[in-house]
Amino acid sequence: MTSESSNSKSMDVVVAETNADSTEPSVKEPYVSLVFESVDEAYWFYNSYALNIGFGIKKGSTSKSFSSGDVIARRFECNKSGLKTSKVGEGSSTRAHRLTRVNCKAKLDIRKNKDDKWVVTGFIKEHNHELDTPRKAKRHRSHNVLHKDKEVKKLMDQLYSAGMGPAKIARILNETNCNSSISANQVSVHLSEHRKNNIGNEGKHLVEHVLEIRDSNGDFKKDYYE
Structure with missing residues (x-):
């Protein structure tokens, strides 16, 4: 500038x-x-x-x-x-x-x-x-965008995989970034979208895994086809 x-x-x-x-x-x-x-x-x-x-x-x-x-x-x-x-x-x-x-x-x-x-x-x-005040201003839509960041989304997924719920994930993210104001609902929405987007991939990966076992395991072929 x-x-x-x-x-x-x-x-x-x-x-x-x-x-x-x-x-x-x-x-x-x-x-x-x-x-x-x-x-x-x-x-x-x-x-x-x-x-x-x-x-x-x-x-x-x-x-x-x-x-x-x-x-x-x-x-x-x-x-x-x-x-x-x-x-x-x-x-x-x-x-x-x-x-x-x-x-x-x-x-x-x-x-x-x-x-x-x-x-x-x-x-x-x-x-x-x-x-x-700056604390209240963080609630405005233009400032409340951290939950859309790719790295933050990735961290949400990792914390969820570790067994944490949306409320705890939101609290951790807000505590580690003083300028953020992420709600538990925003975390829930992301996790729901993430699971929905992965449904097709999970099925695809399962099929690929079964095919790999079939191609590498003679007994599997015999048991499956006979």
Whole structure:
């Protein structure tokens, strides 16, 4: 990440220095002209900033080139942007839900330049709602993604094979990563999907194993075919 100004310099997401009254690393604030190598880098920068400040983000609108059709601009915004209208009317049995969108205008706009880098072209810092603590902010969908990581899924499988249940697996994962907030339900969903995806493979492996025994064991052939 760099700046397009004459005094451009590299900028890390997390600053090693800490405030005198805090042991948590601070996260740099986005600014116009900040440059990223890719859309993903911009997304994770803004998401890290959002976690530190106390809100979640979502992907917003995009703009495409008329000539090529490629995306040339993208917006990331507070997950409380826009408005959600309630359809609960008089005499309706539908329960009213807490409003999660309050038309917040906080956002980060990026655009691809001639060097195929992504430059911040707009940044609104202010929110029209209360912000969460970093601990509560971890519950937002944009921050609660660790359970989808391949290595974490592999660890879930290993812990389950060792005889641990979903609740204990979730507790271990959360204790070993202070920035994670994995629920027992998320672990259960993964384990269920893993077992479902492996049903066909398990049957295939069993058939292959039986065929190997048949081909290498004359007695097996005799007993099986006679």
